[in-house]
Amino acid sequence: MADSIKIRATLKGDVCTVKALIKHEMETGQRKDKKTGQVIPAHFIQEVNCTHNGSNVLNAAWGAAISKNPYLSIEFAGAKKGDKVSLSWVDNKGEKDSTETAIG
């Protein structure tokens, strides 16, 4: 299942730019529900990994201060058209998702 991630990997020379948009609440745990007055529990992505042909190019730790529905863009060299790029995330509740695309 890769429903939460929209990803595009484009190539210029041998540099691949990966742009991703992830659907996630990124709830800080500081907001209060207006109706009940209860604190809305923290729910945010903690780890993001991006691989190129199976090899890790990015390993990131995120906090709740990354905006809701996070946008991410990174670049790496040594890429060729058709190479596989994958992006995965794990959040503080242990939920996760990942997706894969080919460099176009």
Place this chain on the structure above:
Amino acid sequence: MNTKRRIFLKSTLAGSAIAVAVGAGLLSPRQVLAAWPKDAFEAKNIAASLKGIYNADMTTPSSDIEIKAPDIAENGAVVPVTVNAGMKGIESISLFVEQNGTPLIAVFNLAPNAIGTVSTRVKMGKTSNVVAVVKAGGTMYAGRKEVKVTIGGCGG
């Protein structure tokens, strides 16, 4: 020998050489986080976070770090930030919003073939410096840019 056969064999060898390098883990980030660095993310100031992530307490200002962010952010909940670092041997880029209750936003550990540029969107509670710390070749560099915030984005 048949020319076509020579070219075919040559390209196969080149492909497999890269495959060996990848398989041997040579193209992985040099700094990988074991578990989520809770203390660093809950630290109330940048120095404490840096100690938690890199075990470092000093940074050198660098003009090789460019932070692209709006001078004035209309919505503090979604502030686009891009860090471009040009020095060699970048291992990791950390992003902070100095005036947030807990300044550490994210840590990006990069493989040797990754370019020193990351782009994302962050929450800012109020007008503050956005600070990027780059670990390259064992040295910690820092760059900063002030972003004015009209409506804070932490929802508190």
